[in-house]
Amino acid sequence: MSEKKEKLLRVAERLFYQNGFHAIGLKRIISESDIAIMTLYNHFASKDDLIVEVLKRREQQYKKYLRRYLSDDKRLTLLNLAKGHADWLAEHQQCGCMFLRAKEEFGSDPDHPVVQLVNNHKESMVRLIQNMDETITDEDALQFTLLLEGATALSETTDPKVVGQQLLTMTNRVFLDS
Amino acid sequence: MSEKKEKLLRVAERLFYQNGFHAIGLKRIISESDIAIMTLYNHFASKDDLIVEVLKRREQQYKKYLRRYLSDDKRLTLLNLAKGHADWLAEHQQCGCMFLRAKEEFGSDPDHPVVQLVNNHKESMVRLIQNMDETITDEDALQFTLLLEGATALSETTDPKVVGQQLLTMTNRVFLDS
DNA sequence: CTTTATATAGAACGATCATTATACTCTCTA
DNA sequence: TAGAGAGTATAATGATCGTTCTATATAAAG
Numbered sequence: 001m002s003e004k005k006e007k008l009l010r011v012a013e014r015l016f017y018q019n020g021f022h023a024i025g026l027k028r029i030i031s032e033s034d035i036a037i038m039t040l041y042n043h044f045a046s047k048d049d050l051i052v053e054v055l056k057r058r059e060q061q062y063k064k065y066l067r068r069y070l071s072d073d074k075r076l077t078l079l080n081l082a083k084g085h086a087d088w089l090a091e092h093q094q095c096g097c098m099f100l101r102a103k104e105e106f107g108s109d110p111d112h113p114v115v116q117l118v119n120n121h122k123e124s125m126v127r128l129i130q131n132m133d134e135t136i137t138d139e140d141a142l143q144f145t146l147l148l149e150g151a152t153a154l155s156e157t158t159d160p161k162v163v164g165q166q167l168l169t170m171t172n173r174v175f176l177d178s
Numbered sequence: 179m180s181e182k183k184e185k186l187l188r189v190a191e192r193l194f195y196q197n198g199f200h201a202i203g204l205k206r207i208i209s210e211s212d213i214a215i216m217t218l219y220n221h222f223a224s225k226d227d228l229i230v231e232v233l234k235r236r237e238q239q240y241k242k243y244l245r246r247y248l249s250d251d252k253r254l255t256l257l258n259l260a261k262g263h264a265d266w267l268a269e270h271q272q273c274g275c276m277f278l279r280a281k282e283e284f285g286s287d288p289d290h291p292v293v294q295l296v297n298n299h300k301e302s303m304v305r306l307i308q309n310m311d312e313t314i315t316d317e318d319a320l321q322f323t324l325l326l327e328g329a330t331a332l333s334e335t336t337d338p339k340v341v342g343q344q345l346l347t348m349t350n351r352v353f354l355d356s
Numbered sequence: 357c358t359t360t361a362t363a364t365a366g367a368a369c370g371a372t373c374a375t376t377a378t379a380c381t382c383t384c385t386a
Numbered sequence: 387t388a389g390a391g392a393g394t395a396t397a398a399t400g401a402t403c404g405t406t407c408t409a410t411a412t413a414a415a416g
Contacts, residue, residue, distance in 0.1 A: 004393075020283045022200035025373060036394045037375090047374065096282055100334055104274055105198045122335040142336065143344050150328020156278055157300040158320065166321050174351050182363080203403060214364050215405090225404065 005043040007033050013054045017098050021051055021105050021114075051102065052113050058098055059121050062088065063128075074133040075176050078144060081129070082171040085148050086164025094155045140175065147171060183221040185211050191232045195276050199229055199283050199292075229280065230291050236276055237299050240266065241306075252311040253354050256322060259307070260349040263326050264342025272333045318353065325349060 011033040015024045026047055030037050044050040069084030071077055095101075103118040125148075129141040151167040189211040193202045204225055208215050222228040247262030249255055273279075281296040303326075307319040329345040 002392090019286050020198070020200060022198060023283055023286075026375090027372085038377095038395085039393055041375075042392075095285060096278060097331065100274060100331060101279070101282055103334060104279055105201055107273060108197050108201075119335065139344070139347075142332075142340070143348055146325070146328040146332045146341065146344060146348065148328075149331035150324040150326075153275065153278060153327035153331050154320070154324045156281060157297065162320070163324065166317070166324060169317075170321055170324065170352060174348060177355075180362090204405090205402080214366095216365085216407095217363055219405075220362075 002043065004033075004035055004039055008035060008040055008043065008050070009054055009057055012050055013058060013098075016051065016054060017093060017095050017101075021102060026050075048113065052117060055099065055102055055114065055117055055121075059117075066128075070132065074135055077132045078129075078136075078140075078175050079168065079171055081132075081144075082147070082167050083164075085151060086160075086167050089151060089155045089160040090164055094160055096156050097149065097152045100149075143174060144171070147174070180221065182211075182213055182217055186213060186218055186221065186228070187232055187235055190228055191236060191276075194229065194232060195271060195273050195279075199280060204228075226291065230295060233277065233280055233292065233295055233299075237295075244306075248310065252313055255310045256307075256314075256318075256353050257346065257349055259310075259322075260325070260345050261342075263329065264338075264345050267329060267333045267338040267342055272338055274334050275327065275330045278327075321352060322349070325352070 008029065012024075012029050015029055015032065026037065026040060029050075030040055040050070044053065065088050066081060066084045069080040069087075071080055099118045099121050102114050106112045106114045109115065126141050126145055129144055130136055130138070147167060147170055151163050154166075155163045186207065190202075190207050193207055193210065204215065204218060207228075208218055218228070222231065243266050244259060244262045247258040247265075249258055277296045277299050280292050284290045284292045287293065304319050304323055307322055308314055308316070325345060325348055329341050332344075333341045
């Protein structure tokens with residue numbers, strides 16, 4: 001991976017996340033990257049392609065981040081996953097779920113690569129939760145996903161550390177209480 | 179309120195919600211409204227002003243919708259509020275929370291009227307929950323808000339009726355169990 | 357009958373958008 | 387030393403953006 005390409009992906013991720021995909025033009029991205037426009041088009045076929053690669057990259061980072069929190073006990077696993085998500089929210093900015101935002105901005109076209117990528121990512125997250133433990137029901141996975149999404153959204157208007165604490169409390173209450 | 183102005187607000191709300199605020203141009207709005215561009219500018223000072231009025235309108239509609247579900251018992255109240263939110267999700271499209279989306283698209287400028295409107299709306303929702311009953315703690319309100327936001331977000335990738343059912347289940351589990 | 361308000365169509369504004377073409381400068385390598 | 391590969395700068399493309407101007411039409415109210 002070229003050094004320039006990686007810098008483009010890094011800058012684009014930040015700008016897209018903080019401002020939205022339609023709101024940010026390529027000019028702003030290359031300007032803040034100190035990289036020529038032709039270099040961008042040498043690495044990416046189009047703006048849409050850049051967006052897709054930014055999202056692929058973010059998906060990898062998020063899942064890699066979560067994997068560090070997993071253990072093999074169901075209770076600890078769900079709780080650790082919640083802890084991982086809470087820490088992720090606190091570490092990164094608080095502008096919501098980048099994947100849902102991408103789907104929202106391109107959702108009018110269900111065939112758009114961005115939308116398909118987001119759908120696949122969200123499905124894979126539910127599978128990840130289900131596959132952690134055979135005692136986790138479909139209902140469990142759905143409810144836990146609701147908690148994660150809720151924490152992400154709430155972090156847009158409330159201190160992520162506080163939200164993260166509530167996420168852990170609720171995970172305990174919903175899944176681990178007698 | 180002029181008939182034309184109302185139609186503009188209705189069409190703009192739908193288009194903005196389904197596509198995003200930056201993705202939709204005024205041309206598309208006036209085209210689908212069958213209303214001249216100068217008529218739009220006769221009723222709204224700018225695109226931003228139109229967006230603000232669309233959000234004000236939606237806030238009124240949402241709160242009016244919720245108010246029909248409220249009762250005076252704490253248990254029933256929180257549960258009814260959840261029921262109201264679930265029905266709202268099922269009735270309207272599934273493109274997330276329009277207010278958070280607006281904040282996300284204009285969030286780079288904290289002084290932007292859209293951002294302030296959204297912040298005020300979200301604060302007012304927490305207050306609405308707290309003021310329903312003096313036994314509702316700040317923590318309760320935060321956790322319940324997390325459930326509402328989670329249900330809204332999850333409805334972007336999962337059938338809102340199923341999500342609404344889970345929202346009710348979790349509201350019971352978190353707030354009403356022994 | 358005249359005024360006033362409201363809506364219309366259509367062109368024009370300057371700015372910005374994503375994308376492409378052209379031409380130049382490096383640096384490594386064969 | 388010749389050539390390839392990668393990056394740069396700049397301009398141009400055609401489209402669309404929000405906004406404004408002009409001029410006209412309609413209809414109610416004085």
